[in-house]
Amino acid sequence: MKYTILEIIEWDYGCEGVPDGEEPMCSVVVKGENGNEKTIKLSDSYLSENHLNIGDTIEL
Secondary structure (H helix, E strand, C coil), rough: CCCEEEEEECCCCHHHCCCCCCEEEEEEEEEEEECCEEEEEEHHHHHHHHHCCCCCCCCC
């Protein structure tokens, strides 16, 4: 199903920063073709490498 990205929320890791061995993550609010909204977890690098921004469509 195709989803439209409505919002990208970068996680706040506080003063400790990103834990060793993990990569920065984002919560991504998407809306499906059926009109349902949900929040998914994607890595910041995945979003960057695929040039994904608000308004773009992804297939899950």
